Amino acid sequence: xxxxxxxxxxxxxxxxxxxxxxxxxxxxxxxxxxxxxxxxxxxxxxxxxxxxxxxxxxxxxxxxxxxxxxxxxxxxxxxxxxxxxxxxxxxxxxxxxxxxxxxxxxxxxxxxxxxxxxxxxxxxxxxxxxxxxxxxxxxxxxxxxxxxxxxxxxxxxxxxxxxxxxxxxxxxxxxxxxxxxxxxxxxxxxxxxxxxxxxxxxxxxxxxxxxxxxxxxxxxxxxxxxxxxxxxxxxxxxxxxxxxxxxxxxxxxxxxxxxxxxxxxxxxxxxxxxxxxxxxxxxxxxxxxxxxxxxxxxxxxxxxxxxxxxxxxxxxxxxxxxxxxxxxxxxxxxxxxxxxxxxxxxxxxxxxxxxxxxxxxxxxxxxxxxxxx
Ligand code: OSB
Ligand code: MG
Numbered sequence: 001x002x003x004x005x006x007x008x009x010x011x012x013x014x015x016x017x018x019x020x021x022x023x024x025x026x027x028x029x030x031x032x033x034x035x036x037x038x039x040x041x042x043x044x045x046x047x048x049x050x051x052x053x054x055x056x057x058x059x060x061x062x063x064x065x066x067x068x069x070x071x072x073x074x075x076x077x078x079x080x081x082x083x084x085x086x087x088x089x090x091x092x093x094x095x096x097x098x099x100x101x102x103x104x105x106x107x108x109x110x111x112x113x114x115x116x117x118x119x120x121x122x123x124x125x126x127x128x129x130x131x132x133x134x135x136x137x138x139x140x141x142x143x144x145x146x147x148x149x150x151x152x153x154x155x156x157x158x159x160x161x162x163x164x165x166x167x168x169x170x171x172x173x174x175x176x177x178x179x180x181x182x183x184x185x186x187x188x189x190x191x192x193x194x195x196x197x198x199x200x201x202x203x204x205x206x207x208x209x210x211x212x213x214x215x216x217x218x219x220x221x222x223x224x225x226x227x228x229x230x231x232x233x234x235x236x237x238x239x240x241x242x243x244x245x246x247x248x249x250x251x252x253x254x255x256x257x258x259x260x261x262x263x264x265x266x267x268x269x270x271x272x273x274x275x276x277x278x279x280x281x282x283x284x285x286x287x288x289x290x291x292x293x294x295x296x297x298x299x300x301x302x303x304x305x306x307x308x309x310x311x312x313x314x315x316x317x318x319x320x321x322x323x324x325x326x327x328x329x330x331x332x333x334x335x336x337x338x339x340x341x342x343x344x345x346x347x348x349x350x351x352x353x354x355x356x357x358x359x360x361x362x363x364x365x366x367x368x369x370x371x372x373x
Contacts, residue, residue: 002079005037005373006072011365013328020142022170022197023054029297030060036106043110047102048269048296063099071103072372083108084275097272104273105305113352119308120347131311134344136318138164147180161340164189164318170197175208182212193218196244200228203235210237216263219243230260241265249279256287267294268309277309285314295320300333304353311347332362
């Protein structure tokens with residue numbers, strides 16, 4: 001297939017509630033949406049970079065720059081057979097995985113549509129077992145003003161049917177919140193995400209949470225501290241999960257080789273796309289390490305891509321793939337809804353991403369748009 005045209009949209013949507021992590025609050029969610037066109041078909045991708053370089057060094061502005069000045073010109077007029085050719089095609093740009101993943105997602109979508117396969121079917125082609133038709137999900141709860149507020153939000157999410165709760169923590173907002181949640185919900189599958197807010201010296205604080213029977217503690221230490229995670233791991237009983245530190249199959253291999261984690265959160269954007277994400281999944285599966293699909297407050301476009309990834313056989317833990325209404329009152333795609341009876345979301349089974357973008361709504365939330373042909 002040949003990529004004949006690319007459209008890029010900078011959109012801005014208001015979250016139904018502010019999302020607060022250890023690196024700060026977020027209420028207005030800007031993202032980039034990208035469409036590739038060729039052979040009479042279109043494919044959609046989402047760039048999940050945010051306005052601030054808190055989670056990643058990339059922002060909406062750096063992604064716009066890297067996409068419009070380098071990545072889009074590189075794929076315009078390009079003829080490819082399969083989406084797994086994208087990483088090599090874009091390898092002349094160092095880093096910037098969130099920008100690259102948007103291109104790769106759109107190419108997976110258009111190629112799956114060409115093959116009359118769902119994204120999940122195309123991704124799952126190498127495995128004996130087909131893709132799951134529904135995936136288990138949980139919900140990630142940002143830092144709330146008080147412990148009482150946290151318990152109220154948990155109560156609300158549990159009532160909606162979420163079977164796994166993740167709480168964001170930061171120094172000074174950790175042990176008491178986790179203990180209160182565990183006391184109020186003794187059986188609840190509960191986990192914590194620190195987004196790199198601690199250092200190895202904080203191990204005593206993290207040890208206090210050993211008896212809380214937590215599913216896992218996600219990324220307590222620095223973005224670049226895989227080695228230090230390997231030093232922390234034997235000091236705590238809570239299973240350790242890496243998010244921010246793993247950017248590639250090579251990082252994952254290193255982390256597993258030195259015993260830095262028990263679990264990996266795979267976000268396709270963080271690792272530059274679905275090909276690399278699938279590679280990490282394959283490695284972890286060989287090593288018997290469970291993985292789950294993380295989230296970045298995606299629109300329905302990104303959400304469809306997460307569901308496809310999480311349908312692969314090694315994704316044995318619930319992902320951060322919540323129902324649309326938890327983020328946006330009105331989204332740019334029809335809503336994804338939670339199956340409350342088993343805390344799952346259905347994997348789209350139509351061709352490609354299996355969701356249609358509502359162009360009127362897309363237009364309403366677009367701040368700027370550019371077309372490349
Ligand atoms: O660390 O997983 C994270 C959101 C933005 C940036 C980083 C993270 C998150 C989440 C939200 O935890 C997950 C979601 O619901 O999309
Ligand atoms: Mg995380």
